[in-house]
Amino acid sequence: MSARTEVVTVGRLLYPMVGSRNIYLTNHAVESMSHRNVTISELHLVLTEWEQRWMSTMHRGVPQEDTWMYQRGNLGVVVKELDSILLIKTVLLREQRQWSDSDARARDRN
Numbered sequence: 001m002s003a004r005t006e007v008v009t010v011g012r013l014l015y016p017m018v019g020s021r022n023i024y025l026t027n028h029a030v031e032s033m034s035h036r037n038v039t040i041s042e043l044h045l046v047l048t049e050w051e052q053r054w055m056s057t058m059h060r061g062v063p064q065e066d067t068w069m070y071q072r073g074n075l076g077v078v079v080k081e082l083d084s085i086l087l088i089k090t091v092l093l094r095e096q097r098q099w100s101d102s103d104a105r106a107r108d109r110n
Contacts, residue, residue: 018047021086029088036104038075038091046072047079047086074107 023044025033033043050070056078057064067089070077076092093104 025088032091035101
């Protein structure tokens with residue numbers, strides 16, 4: 001993997017598996033979860049009980065393969081789906097207006 005996709009390995013006890021796949025996070029995903037106060041439980045819920053899911057074909061003009069956007073409620077998760085893992089690339093807010101990290105931390109979790 002390139003330096004831009006450095007992976008933080010996460011133990012199974014902290015991050016439940018999704019199906020037969022382990023969950024791994026990029027450093028950027030860990031950072032975005034922290035800034036937005038997104039919990040492990042919320043992340044797992046988006047991945048297992050998503051409301052919408054579609055293939056993300058481009059990122060900054062670069063074609064992406066096996067990359068999907070999962071959405072549930074006001075959260076979006078960008079995931080690279082590999083054979084045995086789900087690589088979480090980032091966690092986003094699903095809102096039309098611009099949000100700050102402070103807005104994200106104060107969001108309604110219902």
